[in-house]
Amino acid sequence: MANEINSTAQGTHFDEAQLMMYVDGELSAAEMEPLKAHLLACADCRQSYTDIEEANRAYREFQGQWSATLAAPPHQWAGFEQKLNQTLAEGEVLPLPIAARRPWGVLREFLGATILSRTLPRALPWALSGVAAALALVFLFLHSPNQQTLTVAQVLTHVEQANASRDAAVAQVVYQKIRITDSAAPQSPVTVELWSDRQHGRFREAAVNSATVHGTSSGAGSTPALLSDLNLALEAYHLQSSELVSVNAFKRWEQSPGRKDESLSEEPLSEGGEAYRLSAKAVDADSAPATPLIRTMEVLVRASDWHVVAERMSVANQSGVHSYEIAELEYRLIPLEHLALFGGQPDAPVSDANEATAIGSSIGDLTVDALYRLDRVDALAQDQIIVTGKGGEVQIGGTVRSESRKAEILAALGSLASNPAVKLNLLSAADAGAVGAAPLTHPLQVQSVAVRLNEAGALPELRAYLAGHQHVPERDLDQAEDRFVTDAIGHSAEAQLHAQALKQIVDAAPQTDADAVSATTREKLHALVVRHAQASRQEIHLLNQQLAPVFSPATTASGVAESGSGTEADQLLSLTTDSDRILWQVFSSNASSADRRGLTDARFWMMLKEEDHLAAHLAENRP
Amino acid sequence: MKGNPPGSLPARIVDLFGELRMPLFRYLVVGLGSAEEAEDVTQECFLRLCRYLQQGGEVSNERLWLFHVAHNLLLDHKKSGRVQREVMPPDWEVFASTHADKTPDQEQLLLAREKYEGLRAALSELTEQQREVLRLREEGLGYREIAEVLSMNVPVVAAHIRRALAKMKVKLHG
Numbered sequence: 001m002a003n004e005i006n007s008t009a010q011g012t013h014f015d016e017a018q019l020m021m022y023v024d025g026e027l028s029a030a031e032m033e034p035l036k037a038h039l040l041a042c043a044d045c046r047q048s049y050t051d052i053e054e055a056n057r058a059y060r061e062f063q064g065q066w067s068a069t070l071a072a073p074p075h076q077w078a079g080f081e082q083k084l085n086q087t088l089a090e091g092e093v094l095p096l097p098i099a100a101r102r103p104w105g106v107l108r109e110f111l112g113a114t115i116l117s118r119t120l121p122r123a124l125p126w127a128l129s130g131v132a133a134a135l136a137l138v139f140l141f142l143h144s145p146n147q148q149t150l151t152v153a154q155v156l157t158h159v160e161q162a163n164a165s166r167d168a169a170v171a172q173v174v175y176q177k178i179r180i181t182d183s184a185a186p187q188s189p190v191t192v193e194l195w196s197d198r199q200h201g202r203f204r205e206a207a208v209n210s211a212t213v214h215g216t217s218s219g220a221g222s223t224p225a226l227l228s229d230l231n232l233a234l235e236a237y238h239l240q241s242s243e244l245v246s247v248n249a250f251k252r253w254e255q256s257p258g259r260k261d262e263s264l265s266e267e268p269l270s271e272g273g274e275a276y277r278l279s280a281k282a283v284d285a286d287s288a289p290a291t292p293l294i295r296t297m298e299v300l301v302r303a304s305d306w307h308v309v310a311e312r313m314s315v316a317n318q319s320g321v322h323s324y325e326i327a328e329l330e331y332r333l334i335p336l337e338h339l340a341l342f343g344g345q346p347d348a349p350v351s352d353a354n355e356a357t358a359i360g361s362s363i364g365d366l367t368v369d370a371l372y373r374l375d376r377v378d379a380l381a382q383d384q385i386i387v388t389g390k391g392g393e394v395q396i397g398g399t400v401r402s403e404s405r406k407a408e409i410l411a412a413l414g415s416l417a418s419n420p421a422v423k424l425n426l427l428s429a430a431d432a433g434a435v436g437a438a439p440l441t442h443p444l445q446v447q448s449v450a451v452r453l454n455e456a457g458a459l460p461e462l463r464a465y466l467a468g469h470q471h472v473p474e475r476d477l478d479q480a481e482d483r484f485v486t487d488a489i490g491h492s493a494e495a496q497l498h499a500q501a502l503k504q505i506v507d508a509a510p511q512t513d514a515d516a517v518s519a520t521t522r523e524k525l526h527a528l529v530v531r532h533a534q535a536s537r538q539e540i541h542l543l544n545q546q547l548a549p550v551f552s553p554a555t556t557a558s559g560v561a562e563s564g565s566g567t568e569a570d571q572l573l574s575l576t577t578d579s580d581r582i583l584w585q586v587f588s589s590n591a592s593s594a595d596r597r598g599l600t601d602a603r604f605w606m607m608l609k610e611e612d613h614l615a616a617h618l619a620e621n622r623p
Numbered sequence: 624m625k626g627n628p629p630g631s632l633p634a635r636i637v638d639l640f641g642e643l644r645m646p647l648f649r650y651l652v653v654g655l656g657s658a659e660e661a662e663d664v665t666q667e668c669f670l671r672l673c674r675y676l677q678q679g680g681e682v683s684n685e686r687l688w689l690f691h692v693a694h695n696l697l698l699d700h701k702k703s704g705r706v707q708r709e710v711m712p713p714d715w716e717v718f719a720s721t722h723a724d725k726t727p728d729q730e731q732l733l734l735a736r737e738k739y740e741g742l743r744a745a746l747s748e749l750t751e752q753q754r755e756v757l758r759l760r761e762e763g764l765g766y767r768e769i770a771e772v773l774s775m776n777v778p779v780v781a782a783h784i785r786r787a788l789a790k791m792k793v794k795l796h797g
Contacts (some may be wrong), residue, residue: 017785024784026766055791059746062712062739063761067649069719073662077644080666087670088633088677 014038019049023056152262152278155301159247162306177330178245182226183323190226191329196242230324231404233292233315240407245311245328250278250299259283266303274303285316292317307331363389363421364517367508370396370416372524377412380501381494381532385409385426387508397425459586461600465550484546485587491543492583495611496576498536499569502618505529506569530619536572537615544608551599572614579607636673639685644669646686646762647693653715653758654697656708658722664700668692690764690772694755712746712754745794749787756783 014022014035021027022035039046174196181189231241234249237256243249254260262280269275279298286293292315300310314323367389371380374396379385383405385398396413400406406426410417417424462481466472472480505528517525566574582598598604627634644665652661668689675682682688710718716736746754752773759769766784770777 016789017781020785020788021766021781024760024766026781051792051796052788055788055795058739058742058795059757059791060761062715062742063758066715066719067761069716070649070652071722072645073648073652073658073665074722075659075662077640077662077666080640080669083666083670084633084636084673087673090674 012038013042014045016048016052019045020052023049023052150264150276152264152280155264155276155278155306156247156251159301159306159308163247175330175332176242176245176328179327179329180226180230180244181325181327182229183325185226192227192241194242194244229292229315229317229322233294233313233317235404236291236293238402238404240404242407243403244326245299245308247278247299247301247308249311250280250297253294253297254280258285267300269300269302269309275309276301276303287316287321288318289316290318295321296323362517363392363394364509365521366394366416366419366421368517368521368525368528370394370413370422371505371508371528373412373414373416374409375501375528375531377408379409379412380504380528381497381535383409387504389508392421394419394422395425396422399427462550469549488543488546489580489583489587491539491546492576492580495536495539495543496573496580498532498539499573499576499611499615502529502532502536503567503569503573505532506567533615533617533619536576537612537619540576540608540611540615544612547599552605568614568618572611572618575607575611575614579604579611582607632673632676635676636669639672639689640669643686643689647689650690650758650762651693651697652718652722653710654755655700656710660700664693664696667696684768687764687768687771690759690762690768694772694774709751709754712743715743741794742791745790746787748790750783753783753787756780757787760784 012034018027018031018035022032027035039049174194176194176196177191178194179189179191227241234240234243237249237253239249239252243252254262259282260280261283262278265277265279266274267277277298277300279296281296282294285295287295294313295316296312296314298312299308301307302309309328311326312323313326314321367387370387370389374380374385374387379400383398383400385396385400388395400409409426410424413422413424416422459481462484463477466477466480466484467474470480505525509525582601582604586598627637647668648661648665651664652658655661655664671692672682672685672689675688746757749757755773756769759772764772766777766780769780773780
């Protein structure tokens with residue numbers, strides 16, 4: 001056959017592609033000579049050649065006839081002259097800055113070595129910069145006549161548009177496999193698999209391996225250390241690891257406080273084709289900040305499809321600067337229905353297999369397991385996560401403060417998040433705002449709020465105490481007073497948060513049918529109750545200790561505070577809420593003098609006593 | 624445009640427009656499926672060339688430049704959903720006859736339809752990109768030029784043409 005290359009008496013056969021190029025005049029003289037000679041001698045190739053010519057001719061006739069029939073367009077090119085004059089006039093008003101031509105120059109330089117440069121030196125930037133650069137230029141012409149260079153912002157826009165059109169497709173999960181290399185331990189990169197179901201805000205990650213660690217795995221080289229360091233830095237910008245190797249991270253960081261210098265360059269990709277490298281660098285930044293901060297970030301955007309393929313960032317902390325190379329090894333879109341309820345991905349490693357709750361477990365087991373897992377990241381006390389187990393399923397819902405917190409919580413839930421009986425409904429504060437859901441209604445977000453006191457020196461007894469007993473000098477009194485108040489409110493809030501978690505746990509726990517839950521579940525439940533009861537009690541104790549020397553009434557409090565009804569957990573929550581309210585009233589700047597007496601009132605101290613009693617009781621007893 | 628000094632930018636654009644508007648229009652009209660749109664976009668290509676040159680850009684091969692921009696505008700139209708749809712080979716004659724100078728001879732039209740029956744069928748089975756490559760080739764663009772216009776590699780262009788020809792060969796020989 002003609003398209004087999006083999007040697008015969010007539011010489012080497014030519015394949016169809018070569019014959020076609022010959023027909024199309026695409027061969028060089030040197031290439032043509034042996035082919036011509038061969039055609040004279042070889043009937044097979046001649047037949048092939050004839051066939052190609054025939055097909056070519058037929059097509060040429062077909063299109064030629066059509067072209068001949070097709071007349072000038074409907075408006076006979078009317079209006080072109082006017083548009084041209086207008087364009088010329090506009091051009092005179094807006095002269096082009098010289099710098100505008102530079103990027104094409106760069107491209108030309110970079111492409112200069114290729115064969116095309118000899119034939120088309122000037123059209124070259126067009127030639128090889130691909131659809132990307134061309135589209136970008138069209139974009140430039142359309143949108144910013146003053147700014148002819150492709151800017152970082154424009155590349156970002158392209159990437160986002162490309163993402164948007166991709167995301168518009170069927171519900172799907174983005175699967176990424178990324179490799180993170182810490183410059184401090186280049187021999188042990190970490191590979192992480194990420195699944196993000198953006199539609200439902202669900203996210204899973206799993207570290208695949210930490211490669212071969214040479215020698216001992218300690219410190220910077222270990223997987224958890226690397227990931228937690230990186231996450232700490234990301235957290236500072238409300239980023240999560242699912243946003244690595246994306247322009248989101250780049251944009252978000254760039255928009256964070258502090259000046260950043262950005263730049264754009266083109267470079268070839270090892271896999272072929274070109275890419276844009278977007279770089280941003282924090283200017284005048286502290287080189288050893290107390291908390292890890294991102295100092296430089298670079299993303300590599302593949303020009304052909306505006307996909308981000310790699311990221312590099314440097315993170316500064318007190319021990320110096322680490323730099324991370326993050327490369328995308330794999331990127332897939334998996335239709336949602338192919339994943340058995342997200343994370344049912346068969347090859348998805350279950351990182352906590354020994355703790356995983358079997359799918360056949362009872363709802364009671366699942367509920368307690370959910371509580372237990374959530375509690376490990378303090379989600380019961382710190383977030384508004386509500387767990388309810390009824391009607392054959394466990395519902396885990398609530399609003400959390402940030403995307404990264406959401407990711408943390410999802411990670412803590414692990415395999416539970418993919419259990420068919422578990423329904424997740426976690427919103428970040430931003431999601432909640434977007435869908436019009438109630439914003440954070442938790443009254444207890446006060447951990448670090450400095451309470452402002454009014455000018456009048458709101459609490460004379462406190463100032464007297466600080467000056468008299470703690471020997472705080474006059475000039476520092478305001479500050480000391482602030483600190484005292486903030487501490488007190490902090491303890492009260494913590495006590496209340498743990499009471500809230502306790503109530504959650506007690507309410508969600510299987511009430512009657514003890515046989516329905518396993519022994520492990522009962523142990524977990526007990527551990528949860530004890531932990532929060534003790535924590536609450538501890539905070540109450542600290543509050544008491546702090547306030548007693550200043551405000552304690554002369555007469556010892558006696559009697560029992562009204563603690564309402566319900567379980568002990570209900571009573572504890574109700575009491576801590578009430579005492580917290582009193583504290584706020586006393587310390588708030590617009591408190592009336594009547595309110596200010598709250599802390600010297602025996603009722604307040606009876607509350608604290610009763611709270612302590614209830615918490616102690618809860619901590620001692622099995623539920 | 625009269626009165627433009629020879630060698631000036633307006634004169635250059637007007638010359639190019641006269642020379643290349645029909646090839647561009649033919650290329651665009653099939654892809655856009657609308658003669659009105661194609662007329663607009665063709666003009667836009669030349670206006671962009673004008674702007675580019677005016678702002679100091681350098682173009683050595685204007686035809687290539689124009690086809691490249693035309694291709695990108697075609698893509699833009701497709702993305703924005705403004706494009707009607709590609710005129711498929713079986714509809715070419717009918718489409719052309721509705722935009723012809725004079726009413727075509729019905730008999731000749733029928734004859735042409737019959738003659739190219741197999742070819743049209745073969746062309747319909749190609750991908751849009753393969754057809755685009757063929758159309759550009761018929762406008763006299765070489766493989767390298769086609770590769771540049773469509774932002775692909777020369778071997779890819781060659782492969783498209785080869786596949787297209789192979790399909791046509793089969794259909795032509797029944």
